[in-house]
Amino acid sequence: MADDPILRLRGVHTHIGPYHILHGVDLDVPRGGVTMLLGRNGAGKTTTLRTIMGLWRAGQGSVHFDGRDITRLATPAIAQAGIAYVPENMSVFSDLTVAENMRLAARSGAIDEQRLDWVFRMFPALKIFWHQRAGVLSGGQKQMLSVARAIIEPRQLLIVDEPTKGLAPSIIQNMISVFCELKQTAVSILLVEQNFHMARSVGDTVAVMDDGRVVHAGTMADLAGDEALQQRLLGLSLAAHQ
Template sequence: MSLLSLNSMKTNIGQYAVLHDVTLEVPEGGVFVLLGRNGAGKTTTLRSIMGLWQPSPGSVLFKGQDITAMHTADIARLDIAFVPENMGVFGGLTVEENLILATAKGRFDPARLKRIYELFPALETFWTKQAWALSGGQKQMLAVARAIIEPRALILIDEPTKGLAPAIVDAMADAFREIAQNTTILLVEQNFEFAKSLGRDMAVIDDGRIAHSGTMADFAADTALQDRLLSLSA
C-alpha cells in the first residue's frame, strides 16, 4: 500500500480549474519528486494534500485513511509536515521560539534537537537570533528543522532551493538524504540537478494532470522525455 494516494483529484481556485485529474501513488521511504513547469500545478497539489485548498471531486488517502475533507490542523497531527515555498518562519521570533512552536508539548526531545544541530549547524549558532535576521539559506534550514522537530511519516517540501547559493543547495541535499532514511519526502523542485540527485521515484505534472511517472533513474536517462515535459534544453 502506498503511503500517500491521490485519486482523480481536482482543485479549483476561484473560477479557475488548476488540477484536472491528478492521480499519484507515493510509496513509503525515500524522496519522491514532483516536477513540472511554472504554473503546472505543483504547489496546488501540495496545498490540496494539506487541506489548504479543498479538492473536489477526488480523494487524498494517507496510510489508507481518507483525509480529503479534513482540516489542515488535523492533517498535520497525522505526522505530515509542510514546508511551503515562502518558508513560513516567524520573523519576530528567535530560532528557538520558532522550533518550540512546532513541538507537540512545547519542549524539545534532546535527541531530535541534537540531530537538527548536526544537520544544520547554523541553527545552533544563531539559536537566540530573530528569524528575520537570518539569511535566505538559514531561513530555509529553520523551515525544514521545524518540519522534523517531531517524528514525521511524510514531509511535503515546496521549492527548497529557490534563490539559494550553490553551497547551501549542496548542504540541503545532504540533509534531505539523511532525513529520507526515516521519513518520506514529497519534494516539489524545479532545479533538476538537485531533484535528480535525491529522487528515487518521480512524476511530472503538466497543465494540472500527471503527464509521466516512474523512477528517477529512468527519467534522468531519457533526455528527449525531459525536454518534452520540462523544456530543460531551453
C-alpha cells in the same frame, strides 16, 4: 508505483475561485525515499501540495494518507495525522527567536534534546543563531529553519515546496546532504523542486505534471537518463542544469 503508497491521490480536481487548476490528479507517493514532483511553472505542483494539506479543497476526487481518507479533513487534523508541510515562502516567525520557532513546531512544546542535536548536525547555523530573532537570518538560514521546524518531531510524510529556490550553490549542496540523510530515516518525502541537480541527487521516484495533471510517473533514474523524455515532459535537458 508502490502497491501500498503512504499517500494516494485519485481524480483530484481543485478550483481556486473561477479557475480550474487541477484536472484529475492521480499520484502515488511510496513509503520511504523521496518522490519528486516536477513540471513547468504553472503546471499545478503547489496547488497539489496545498490540496493535500487541505489549504485548498478538492472539488472532486480523493486524498488518502496511510490508508485514511483525509480529503475533507481540516489542515490541523491533517498535520496531526503525521504530515509536515514546508511551503515555498520560508514560513518562519520573524519576531521570534530560532529557539521559539522550534519550540512552537514541537507538538508537546518540549524539544527532544537528542533529536535537536541531530538537527544541529545538519543545520549548524541554527545552533549559532539559537537565541537570535529569525528575522535576522539570511534567506538560506530561514529555509534551514523552515525544514528544521518540520522535522523536529518524527513525521510519516514530509512535503516540501522548492526548498532550494533562490539559494546559493553551497546552501543547495547542504540541502542535498540533508535530504539524503532524511532518506535514511523512516520518513517519506514529497518534494517539489526546480533545481534538477537536486532532483537527480535525492529523488527515487518522480511524477511530472502538466496542465493540472500527472502525465508521467516512474523512477528518477529513468527520467535522468532519458534526454528525449526530459525534453518532451519538461522542455529541457537535465544535463544542462548541473
